[in-house]
Amino acid sequence: MTQATTSLTKLLFEPYKLKNLTLKNRIVMAPMTRRQSPDGVPGQNVAEYYARRAAGNTGLIISEGSFVDDSASGAIWEPTVPRLYGEAALAGWKNVINKVHAAGGLMFPQLWHLGIKPDSDGVNPRPEDSCGPSSISTDGTNIGEEPSLKRLEESNQAYVRTACNIKELGFDGLELHGAHGYFLDQFFWEKTNKRTDKYGGTIGERARFVAEVVKAVRKEVGNDFPLILRISQWKLNAYEVKNAHNPAELEAWVTPLAEAGVDMFHCSTRRFWLPEFEGSDLNLAGWVKKITSVPTITVGSVTTNQEFGSKEKSAEDGITFHDLEKRLERKEFDLVAVGRALISNPDWASLVEQNKVNDLKTFDMKMLGELN
Numbered sequence: 250m251t252q253a254t255t256s257l258t259k260l261l262f263e264p265y266k267l268k269n270l271t272l273k274n275r276i277v278m279a280p281m282t283r284r285q286s287p288d289g290v291p292g293q294n295v296a297e298y299y300a301r302r303a304a305g306n307t308g309l310i311i312s313e314g315s316f317v318d319d320s321a322s323g324a325i326w327e328p329t330v331p332r333l334y335g336e337a338a339l340a341g342w343k344n345v346i347n348k349v350h351a352a353g354g355l356m357f358p359q360l361w362h363l364g365i366k367p368d369s370d371g372v373n374p375r376p377e378d379s380c381g382p383s384s385i386s387t388d389g390t391n392i393g394e395e396p397s398l399k400r401l402e403e404s405n406q407a408y409v410r411t412a413c414n415i416k417e418l419g420f421d422g423l424e425l426h427g428a429h430g431y432f433l434d435q436f437f438w439e440k441t442n443k444r445t446d447k448y449g450g451t452i453g454e455r456a457r458f459v460a461e462v463v464k465a466v467r468k469e470v471g472n473d474f475p476l477i478l479r480i481s482q483w484k485l486n487a488y489e490v491k492n493a494h495n496p497a498e499l500e501a502w503v504t505p506l507a508e509a510g511v512d513m514f515h516c517s518t519r520r521f522w523l524p525e526f527e528g529s530d531l532n533l534a535g536w537v538k539k540i541t542s543v544p545t546i547t548v549g550s551v552t553t554n555q556e557f558g559s560k561e562k563s564a565e566d567g568i569t570f571h572d573l574e575k576r577l578e579r580k581e582f583d584l585v586a587v588g589r590a591l592i593s594n595p596d597w598a599s600l601v602e603q604n605k606v607n608d609l610k611t612f613d614m615k616m617l618g619e620l621n
C-alpha cells in the first residue's frame with residue numbers, strides 16, 4: 250500500500266456542520282448489514298460494535314439497514330436483521346445509541362424495506378407479502394399483484410412511525426435506504442416500476458412516491474432533524490444499471506427529492522473516483538450536489554482495492570487520498586463514507602489521521618461472521 254502523508258488527508262479531518270450537529274470529521278461509517286440481531290433485536294454485542302467505531306473517531310455512523318415493519322420483510326425472511334419497531338428491538342437500539350454517544354459518536358439508523366423479492370431467491374415463502382411498486386421483481390419475474398394505493402400509503406406510514414421511534418430514542422438523524430434495488434429504489438428503476446398511475450412514468454414521475462415518503466417523514470421529525478437519502482444507480486447483482494443515463498435525467502430524478510426536504514444525499518458508488526457521465530470527472534455525489542446544491546456523501550473503495558460485489562482485485566491500490574483530497578478541496582462532495590475498511594478497522598479514522606495507513610487491516614469476507 251502507498252503511504253499517504255498527513256497533509257494529503259487534511260480536509261478529511263475538518264469538522265462539518267449538518268443542521269445543528271457538528272461532525273468531528275468528514276468520515277462516515279457506511280451502512281452494512283451484519284445479521285447479528287436475533288429476532289431483530291440488537292444486543293450488547295451490536296452496541297459495542299458501533300461504540301468501537303465511535304471511539305475510533307468516526308465522524309458519523311450510519312447503522313446497518315434495519316426494517317421499518319414486518320412487510321419490509323423483517324419477521325419473515327431475515328430474522329437476524331435488526332428492526333426499528335417493537336418494544337424489544339427499540340430497547341436494544343436505545344442501548345446502542347447510548348453507548349455510541351458515551352464513546353463520543355453520532356449515529357443515524359438506516360431505514361430499510363426490501364420491497365419485492367425475486368422468487369429465485371428461494372426465500373420467499375409468501376409472495377403476497379412481497380411489495381414493490383409493481384408485481385415485477387428485480388430479476389424480471391412477475392410475482393404477486395401490483396399493490397393498491399392504500400397499501401403504498403401503509404408503507405409510507407411505516408417510515409413515518411419508524412422515524413418517530415428513532416427520534417424518541419435519541420438518535421441524531423436518520424437515513425432512508427433508497428438505493429441498490431430495494432423498495433424505494435424499485436420506484437426509481439424502470440424495470441421494477443411499471444405503474445401507470447401517479448407513481449409511474451418518467452424518471453421524474455417515478456421519484457414521486459419517495460418524495461412523498463421524504464415529505465411525510467420530514468413532517469414527523471421536524472425541520473431540525475437531519476434526513477439523509479441514500480441513492481444509487483447500481484442494483485445488487487445488476488451493477489451496470491442506471492436510473493439516470495445523463496445529467497438531464499439525473500436532474501429530473503433528484504430535484505423533486507431535494508425539494509421534498511432531503512438534507513443530504515448519500516450517493517452510493519462502488520469506486521468513488523469513477524466519473525458518472527462522459528465529459529466530466531464528477532462522480533455521482535458530485536453531480537447530485539452540482540444539480541441540487543444539497544450536500545452529498547461519496548463512497549466506494551476507500552482504502553480497498555476490491556470494489557463491492559466483485560471477486561477481482563483492481564489494479565488501483567485503493568489508497569486514493571490524493572484524489573479524495575482534491576475532490577474535497579473543490580467541494581465536489583462533503584462527507585466520505587467508508588464501508589468494508591471500517592469492518593476490518595474499527596479505528597480506521599484514528600489510524601488514517603495518524604498517517605498509519607500501513608497498519609490498516611485488509612477486509613476479508615470471513616470477518617462478516619463475527620462482530621469485532
Ligand SMILES: Cc1cc2nc3c(=O)[nH]c(=O)nc-3n(C[C@H](O)[C@H](O)[C@H](O)COP(=O)(O)O)c2cc1C
Pocket residue numbers: 279280281282283313314359426428429479517518519548549550551553556557586587588589590617
Ligand atoms: C457486508 C456489507 C453489508 C452492506 N449492507 C448495506 C446496507 O445495509 N445498506 C446499504 O445501503 N448498503 C450496504 N452495503 C454497501 C455499503 O454501505 C458500501 O456502500 C459498500 O460496501 C461500498 O463501500 P466500501 O467500498 O467502502 O466497502 C453493504 C456492504 C457490505 C460489504
